[in-house]
Amino acid sequence: MKKRVVITGMGVVAPNxxxxxxxxxxxxxxKSGIRFFPELEKLxxxxxxxxxxxxxxxxxxxxxxxxxxxGLNSSGIVYGVxxxxxxxxxxxxxxxxxxxxxxxxxxxxxxxxxxxxxxxEAIQLIDQGKTRRLGSTSVVQTMASGISAYLxxxxxxxxxxxTNSSACTTGTEALLMGFERIQNGKAKRMLVGSCSDxxxxxxxxxxxxxxxxxxYNKEPxxxxxxxxxxxxxxxxxxxxxxxLLEELDSAIDRGARIYCEVLGGDINSGGQRGEGSxxxxxxxxxxxxxxxxxxxxxxxxxDIDVINGHLTATTRDSVEVExxxxxxxxxxxxxxxxxxxxxxxxxxxxxxxxxxxxASVLQIYNQYIFGNLNCEDKHPEILDLINPDKIPNNTIxxxxxxxxxxxxxxxxxxxxxxxKRYKS
Amino acid sequence: MSEKEIMxxxxxxxxxxxxxxxxxxxxEESTDFINDLEINSANLVDVVLDVEDEFNIEIDNDSMEGMxxxxxxxxxxxxxxxxx
Numbered sequence: 001m002k003k004r005v006v007i008t009g010m011g012v013v014a015p016n017x018x019x020x021x022x023x024x025x026x027x028x029x030x031k032s033g034i035r036f037f038p039e040l041e042k043l044x045x046x047x048x049x050x051x052x053x054x055x056x057x058x059x060x061x062x063x064x065x066x067x068x069x070x071g072l073n074s075s076g077i078v079y080g081v082x083x084x085x086x087x088x089x090x091x092x093x094x095x096x097x098x099x100x101x102x103x104x105x106x107x108x109x110x111x112x113x114x115x116x117x118x119x120x121e122a123i124q125l126i127d128q129g130k131t132r133r134l135g136s137t138s139v140v141q142t143m144a145s146g147i148s149a150y151l152x153x154x155x156x157x158x159x160x161x162x163t164n165s166s167a168c169t170t171g172t173e174a175l176l177m178g179f180e181r182i183q184n185g186k187a188k189r190m191l192v193g194s195c196s197d198x199x200x201x202x203x204x205x206x207x208x209x210x211x212x213x214x215x216y217n218k219e220p221x222x223x224x225x226x227x228x229x230x231x232x233x234x235x236x237x238x239x240x241x242x243x244l245l246e247e248l249d250s251a252i253d254r255g256a257r258i259y260c261e262v263l264g265g266d267i268n269s270g271g272q273r274g275e276g277s278x279x280x281x282x283x284x285x286x287x288x289x290x291x292x293x294x295x296x297x298x299x300x301x302x303d304i305d306v307i308n309g310h311l312t313a314t315t316r317d318s319v320e321v322e323x324x325x326x327x328x329x330x331x332x333x334x335x336x337x338x339x340x341x342x343x344x345x346x347x348x349x350x351x352x353x354x355x356x357x358x359a360s361v362l363q364i365y366n367q368y369i370f371g372n373l374n375c376e377d378k379h380p381e382i383l384d385l386i387n388p389d390k391i392p393n394n395t396i397x398x399x400x401x402x403x404x405x406x407x408x409x410x411x412x413x414x415x416x417x418x419x420k421r422y423k424s
Numbered sequence: 425m426s427e428k429e430i431m432x433x434x435x436x437x438x439x440x441x442x443x444x445x446x447x448x449x450x451x452e453e454s455t456d457f458i459n460d461l462e463i464n465s466a467n468l469v470d471v472v473l474d475v476e477d478e479f480n481i482e483i484d485n486d487s488m489e490g491m492x493x494x495x496x497x498x499x500x501x502x503x504x505x506x507x508x
Contacts, residue, residue: 066440067440067441067467070440070470071470132485133473135469135470135473136466136467136468136469136470137470
């Protein structure tokens with residue numbers, strides 16, 4: 001008998017808000033977190049804007065010891081630890097400083113690349129022949145699993161503690177991997193999520209690919225335009241999202257607040273075959289991923305009320321919407337509502353999936369659909385497929401029972417998760 | 425530099441790394457970095473780097489291996505200050 005899995009805690013560090021409460025307000029108000037960075041102008045980036053969460057020194061001291069803060073120069077670890085710790089505490093769990101680890105709680109917390117600024121520090125010292133000056137934390141701040149390692153130590157988790165990596169699918173993949181572990185009875189609680197470093201060394205490669213918008217440096221708030229006719233590339237972002245997944249019985253026993261249920265989902269790859277490539281999704285695989293997610297969630301295509309898409313604000317947005325219409329067999333006025341958080345946060349890369357899962361769950365729990373920023377001029381190819389009011393320009397109060405969340409990533413990888421409103 | 429000054433500076437260097445307050449309260453030459461101050465062994469390299477910066481000296485790997493107590497550190501510092 002497979003276990004049912006619910007979400008009992010969340011934490012988020014996003015470009016437009018830090019902390020769950022502020023993030024909820026930012027969603028409803030459709031607040032943009034995209035800013036201009038003089039540093040990127042100085043470095044001659046085409047795209048000189050981005051999404052970077054604002055975290056004060058004061059806030060940091062609530063999450064890290066003074067010793068941990070010494071030489072800490074890994075933004076992904078900062079974001080991930082804040083979001084992960086918040087999710088744990090939001091679930092009503094305590095942090096035990098002593099005694100045995102919590103054998104029933106594990107962590108799957110992904111990243112794309114970690115501690116880039118720390119790694120730069122190390123490279124400069126090494127190139128100067130000063131390797132011995134690196135200090136003791138160069139390794140743990142730059143190893144991919146540094147984020148799950150920091151969280152594992154802070155929270156004292158004794159179940160599986162690991163890091164996954166699948167480009168922009170990472171966060172949603174982590175959620176589904178943690179879901180399966182609880183579903184199969186191997187853990188009672190899994191803290192899942194993902195983080196992404198910020199800054200020129202992470203974003204530069206994308207700038208070089210000419211897939212970032214270069215015409216909005218003076219109007220950063222208008223730059224991220226998913227599903228818009230004038231979309232001209234994704235705005236790079238950063239941050240972290242975290243969700244505490246819990247076996248339903250354990251949540252009920254603890255009297256925990258339940259945000260929603262995770263019904264299921266699917267993870268697959270297009271094999272970089274057909275129209276799929278290192279950087280483009282194979283539509284056949286995307287459609288299959290959606291269909292399999294519905295199948296193993298045991299719901300019908302008609303059950304989907306809202307889609308939180310991957311929708312990055314590139315020319316691929318139309319293709320994504322087309323894939324949803326094909327997978328669901330629903331078009332025009334029959335299509336579910338659809339939105340993209342990236343209109344407010346930009347594309348938070350490896351953190352995108354988890355931040356967007358948090359945004360998805362907040363919509364179900366509070367029964368609203370946040371509006372799409374910068375989407376007054378909806379793309380004609382999309383309007384050929386679905387009715388314009390299915391892409392709300394403003395936040396609407398709406399009954400939501402089932403939400404589908406998709407994330408796609410470089411390497412032609414896909415993940416779709418299905419969330420359902422929980423009624424006790 | 426007086427012995428007291430070296431000891432005072434050493435104490436402020438190790439303070440953030442020490443996990444045992446009692447060890448800091450009884451900070452003396454016989455104080456053992458790992459046993460009395462409960463400094464994580466990985467952090468010992470950070471203590472050495474901080475000492476190098478504070479006293480503007482360089483501590484080679486051989487000297488570092490012999491640095492088990494506060495007294496050891498004091499002697500190494502005094503030596504390096506005399507023969508830079």
